[in-house]
Amino acid sequence: MDMTQSELKILAPTGIVGYGFPEESFYAGVALKPDVIACDAGSTDPGPYYLGSGHPFTNDTAVKRDLTLMLKAARQLDIPLVIGTAGGSGADVHVARDVGILRAIAKEEGLTFRLAVISAELDPGKVCAALREGRVEQLEGAPPITEDELQASSHLVAQMGIEPIIRALDDGAQVVLCGRCYDPAAFAAPAIRLGYDKALAFHLGKLLECATISATPGSGADCLMGYLGQDYFRVEPLNPARRCTPLSVSAHTLYEKSNPYLLPGPGGTLDISASTFTADTDRAVRVRGSRYIQEEVSSVKLEGAKPTGYRTISICGNRDPLFIARLDGILEEVKKQTAENLSASFQYRLDFIVYGRNGVMGDQEPGTGVRSHEVGIVIDVIADSQEEANAVCSVARSTLLHFGYEGRLATAGNLAFPFSPSDIQMGQAYEFNVYGLLRGEDALSLFPRTYMVLGG
């Protein structure tokens, strides 16, 4: 039987597992009897710390709440639940956090289900070998990928496509928990598995992965329903306060992408240059005409982050016009004096982020000087150890606090501290150090699957 004769209904509860969603919207979606519930759970947007350190950027309690609702509904309807990029960054340690949460939910709710866990963490040695064979290259703006950088990454992941998810579903998984995953794949995989058009499935996935960001008013924390037909798809928000319009849906394609027409992913590129967006009702939009360009040699995106040292910061303010007028010179002198007061063996970086001057844009700030009556200052230090970072921050802070600049009237201290303690240990700092494509790997075997029964 050709499954694509009828519409496939995919419920996307929220933009990221752990961001929440209204129960009313969710149960309105459940009442429509979806065929799949799928949700994205990750992003590189929160920066390199989360991939590098292994800490999830989503909160355990919030993730448990969201997964409880999704899991109960999926089991009740006996439909697959697919979660992309578990734990926020999708390395094995992130996925393990979410397996633990699913296990706790199964126990508390008395649910039993077959879980597939798909790993996206790569052995750096394997990627080094691919690099030597010329199958690895950095993406635009990213630094060159070297064997040293690959080995320096504390976690190295690749974005999986649909293949391992389809295999997991074929193998009878009722819940699929993915490591790092191309966001639309969690939605597209169950549809493509049933024979639906690849281009439309990916395009629909592109919208569903952000939930109602494509609605008006937009939100990354409310439920969107997708209906996939043979030669079209429709999207409609489940909260009556939101609408999808041809403008809101087509404009969404711009979001976070460098080219709104060509959207590359693992194995191919979604081409929406010929897509049409029409109003189905005043709240639902119908899309047709999306195309898919299959790659000859499939590629997956690589992401890695490495530690750069330990960070300590101090947050303070100043509202003295005499100080503010001499700010640049004062900060330079404090950097110099801090260095003189520390052992020459200290390896560190010290910077002052000045809000009210160029705190948001740094060197890209077109405005000059300070035009406000006060400035906020963040003393930012990274050093080889936490102890050294603490020492540098402490000396820089006390030097700035009591710095005797030319013309000073306020001789009791230059800084207002909102908190005691004034200095905050931030632990290890990270930076992205691998961002590129890995070509010619098998799209299935690169992402090994583990099966288990939870509950029962």
Added chain:
Amino acid sequence: MQVKLREIASVIRSKNAGPYELTFDVLLKDADTFEMVRKSNVINKQMIASLYRIPESQVLGIVYFPNACAVKATIVRPIPSGAWGERDVYGAQQHGPLLDYAFELEAAGEGEGS
């Protein structure tokens, strides 16, 4: 007619497109305004480069998207997201210089029939 971008746009935003690129979206208020902006070519690589104090080679592209009455500009991030010295991990507050970008725009209907 001298206008500021903020006076003719419904959305002006910046956001990461991955950790190494920053992308700017300007959604114009209506199709006529979109066409005027497109024809006048006021949003171009040189303008983005000077607004963001970067070499023109770091402006990756300017793309017009009529479906959404939108124009998109993408640049290489001067500092990657979350790296030392970087100030906006999500890249969501780099749109400011676009708001007040002022330029000459031919009013709708002007020049017709001539």
